[in-house]
Amino acid sequence: MLFSTSPGLRAETITLIGEDDWYPYSALKNGQLQGFAVDVIDAAYASVGVKVQFVAAPYARCLMLVQTGQAMGCFDSLNDAKLGQEFVFHKEPIFKAVIGIYARADAAAQKITVAELKGHRVGFTHGYTYGDEVEKDNRIFREDAPTDISSLRKLLLGRSEYSLVYTRVVDYLNAFYASELQGKIRQVGIVTEDKLFVSFSKLRPEAARYADLLDKGLQTVRANGTYAVLEKKWKNPAL
Incomplete structure (x- = not known):
C-alpha cells in the first residue's frame, strides 16, 4: 500500500x-x-x-x-x-458517496424522490443499508440481489422498477459491463450523499x-x- x-x-x-x-x-x-x-x-x-x-x-x-x-x-x-x-x-x-436511484433508459420517469419509491419494486443489494429514509419505509417493495451488478441486471429484466446503487460504482460497472449496461440505464434521482x-x-x-x-x-x-x-x-x- x-x-x-x-x-x-x-x-x-x-x-x-x-x-x-x-x-x-x-x-x-x-x-x-x-x-x-x-x-x-x-x-x-x-x-x-x-x-x-x-x-x-x-x-x-x-x-x-x-x-x-x-x-x-x-x-x-x-x-x-x-x-x-x-x-x-x-x-x-x-x-462520502452518493446513492443514486436508477431506472431503465426507456422508463417514463424523468426524476423521482425517495418518498416516491413507495409502492414500487426497488432493487437492493443484500446486506447493504441505504439510510434511514429508505430503511424505515416498509411501503417500498424490496427486490434483493447478491451484488450491485445483479441488481442492475434485475432492473433490465423488469424484475424491479428502480435500483439503488452508489453512483461511482455504477460508473465503473457501466465501463466494465459496457455491452450490458451502457445506454440501457439512467439515473433518475438521489437517495442521499452519505x-x-x-x-x-x-x-x-x-x-x-x-x-x-x-x-x-x-x-x-x-x-x-x-x-x-x-x-x-x-x-x-x-x-
Missing part, C-alpha cells in the same frame, strides 16, 4: 475485512483487496503506527463476522439507525481504541495531503 510510515513506527497489526465486490471503493482484484477505501484506511492507520492486514468477503458476511466478534471491523458501512445500534463507529468518515465508515465489533474490547486511532489517522492524512493524492489516484480507476 501507499504512504506507509517507517518500519519502526508500525508497532502493531490489526485485521479488517473489506467488501470483495464494490470497486472502486473495495474489491478483490488479482488476489488482493484494492480500492480507494483500502488505500485511505491503510494510510490513516500507518500514520498512527498501525499496520492493517486486509481480508476480503461479501458485505453481508463481513458484517456478520464483525457483529459476532469473529472479526474486528468491516468496511464500508453507513452509520445509520440500524447499524449504529449494532457496531462501534469512528467519527471521521473514510469518504458518509462511509469502518464498523467495529462491540464484542471486541479493543474496538473503541482502534476506532479512535482511525479518527486520528484520517485527520492526519487529510491535513498532510495524502488523502487528496489518493482521491486523484482513484478518480479514474483502471477496469
Whole structure:
C-alpha cells in the first residue's frame, strides 16, 4: 500500500475485512483487496503506527463476522439507525458517496424522490443499508440481489422498477459491463450523499481504541495531503 510510515513506527497489526465486490471503493482484484477505501484506511492507520492486514468477503458476511466478534471491523458501512445500534463507529468518515436511484433508459420517469419509491419494486443489494429514509419505509417493495451488478441486471429484466446503487460504482460497472449496461440505464434521482465508515465489533474490547486511532489517522492524512493524492489516484480507476 501507499504512504506507509517507517518500519519502526508500525508497532502493531490489526485485521479488517473489506467488501470483495464494490470497486472502486473495495474489491478483490488479482488476489488482493484494492480500492480507494483500502488505500485511505491503510494510510490513516500507518500514520498512527498501525499496520492493517486486509481480508476480503461479501458485505453481508463481513458484517456478520464483525457483529459476532469473529472479526474486528468491516468496511464500508453507513452509520445509520440500524447499524449504529449494532457496531462501534469512528467519527471521521473514510469518504462520502452518493446513492443514486436508477431506472431503465426507456422508463417514463424523468426524476423521482425517495418518498416516491413507495409502492414500487426497488432493487437492493443484500446486506447493504441505504439510510434511514429508505430503511424505515416498509411501503417500498424490496427486490434483493447478491451484488450491485445483479441488481442492475434485475432492473433490465423488469424484475424491479428502480435500483439503488452508489453512483461511482455504477460508473465503473457501466465501463466494465459496457455491452450490458451502457445506454440501457439512467439515473433518475438521489437517495442521499452519505458518509462511509469502518464498523467495529462491540464484542471486541479493543474496538473503541482502534476506532479512535482511525479518527486520528484520517485527520492526519487529510491535513498532510495524502488523502487528496489518493482521491486523484482513484478518480479514474483502471477496469
